Amino acid sequence: MKIFEYMAKYDYEQLILCQDQASGLKAIICIHDTTLGPALGGTRMWTYNSEEEAIEDALRLARGMTYKNAAAGLNLGGGKTVIIGDPRKDKNEAMFRAFGRFIQGLNGRYITAEDVGTTVEDMDIIHMETKYVTGISPAFGSSGNPSPVTAYGVYRGMKAAAKVAWGEDSLKDKTIAVQGVGNVAYNLCRHLHEEGARLIVTDINQDNVRRAVEEFGAEAVEPEKIFDVDCDIFAPCALGGIINDETIERLKAKVIAGAANNQLREERHGDMLEQKGIIYAPDYVINAGGVINVADELQGYNRERALKKVEGIYDNILKVFEIAKRDGIPSYKAADRMAEERIEAMRKSRSMFLQNERSLLNYR
Template sequence: MMLFEEMSMGDYEQVIFCQDKESGLKAIIAIHDTTLGPALGGCRMWPYESEEAALRDVLRLSKGMTYKNAAAGLNIGGGKSVIIGNPKTDKSEALFRAMGRYVESLNGRYIIAEDVGTTEYDMNQMYLETDYVTGSTARAGSSGNPSAKTALGVYSAMKRTAKEVFGDSSLKGKTIAIQGVGNVAYDLCQLIRDDGGKLIVTDINQEAVQRVVNDFGAEAVGVNEIYRVAADIFSPCALGAIINDETIPQLRVKAICGSANNQLADIEIHSQRLKELGILYAPDFIVNSGGVINVADELSGYDEERAIVKVKAIYEQMGQVFEIAESENITTAAAANHLAEQRIAQMLKVRRTFLQTEKSAICRR
């Protein structure tokens, strides 16, 4: 990879490579954009096949956080970090404290949170070295694990999607096909069941599937069958890039709304294909923004009731996306990007105006 060329093309601000020989830490922090404020994004721990694969992932994820945070109306920018390693075997206090020291060295340009492969406990270890961490349980004012709030955000987005497609936001009598039933999806299943919805689920983890079957009366299907089931809404809550040339022709749903990141294998091609087929796509970085909205509330002194109100506002944000897509005759994916880019552009304009005013004032002196 030609790193500086890649950074220039994607307009990334900073990439930091972190290593600590004693703990075995190998990590990358990517700060994409701080126009709206310090970059905030989770720390993913994963046994990447190569260092380049880790770099590509952190670049992709950090840019996604810029759009997610901007569209959510947060005064924070986009960043992400990855630790190369197996989260089941390679964790240690020394490793996470070393990571915390690297975060501290950035003096608040990047604020870390948990993500795939990391937990509240891991954030606690980082907090021993830096204040720039959210989602820990070690200090007063922390919000802890954001999974429940992420699920609430997905549920809010799903209700607005249902209203757009069916004319009613209630999920009563609706069939939701969920791919992946981890922590976020488990909480989502409960919300859907309590709203009167029917669940069809799948996961490579059969214990997780059985838990949802037992607790919420879900119907279980095979991992490859989920694309073909007749349902009202398909909810991808596991892997990315699962809406692609192979799966789209199999879909028998009216809408897609789930928590997984980067669901479209090709954003332009596959969002247009869904539009042509009459399948409403709820853009994933709007749908799954509840977690970051929740942890971002820590920056002003965490208040759970206030955070819940903000997370539920995803309902209105999703409505904005649908309205933009309809009025401009564009895909919902393009509309979500427009919403985020417009907010960043407005802030850049304000900054330029302020700097020009300050420059003029200095010249007059």
């Protein structure tokens, strides 16, 4: 992999390799862009097949966080960390404390949080060495479990997508197919049930399915059959890449709006949805409630204030479709453009400030 060539292509700022022999830490911190503020992004621990694969993942994820944070209206840039190792057996206190010292050494340029393979307890250990960490235990002033807040944001975004599709945002009597009923989707189903939606659910975990059936009166189907059900809205809330050549032809929904990351297998699948007249709420815009919630911790967490910000996902989804209509592009491209326009506006504003500052220095 030609690392500097790749970094130049997408204008990355910094890639930091961190190792601590005593604890076994092998971590890669990637800071993509800090135009809007310090980079915020979680720490993922995974058994990568190679160091190059880990670097590529860190780069990809960090850039994604830049767009997610910008689209969410946060004054934060994008970054990410990956730790090479098996989260089930390779963790130890010394590892996360060493990692915390590396973060502290960046002096606030990067703020971390939990991600795949890491937990609140891991964040608490990191917090022993640095203040630049979110998602820690509520005892330290954290927001706690982000799932309910993420779900609330998806619910608000789904209502906005419904307004685009049908001219009103009510979900009462709408049939909504929910793929995956984990922590986020369970809370989403609760909101949908309370509004009077009809739910069709699936999950590889039968306990999750049973809970949704018993508590929300949902209809259960086998995982592979969820793409074929008659529904108004399809809500992907499990794995990524499930919007692809095969599933697009099977979907009967007018709207796709769910919590899963990286829903489009390839960008061209977003074009296919546009051609079929399906309203697609871009994943990193609609599922931003979690990052909005943890970002509020940086001001001293206030749940009411955080939820108010999460409600703004409704307006963000509407703005995506306004840009899509304005520029004649699919919604997934419009989401990128919304994020890029905000970053560029701030970049120009800061550039003008620096120019004025230099002029004053020359005058003196």
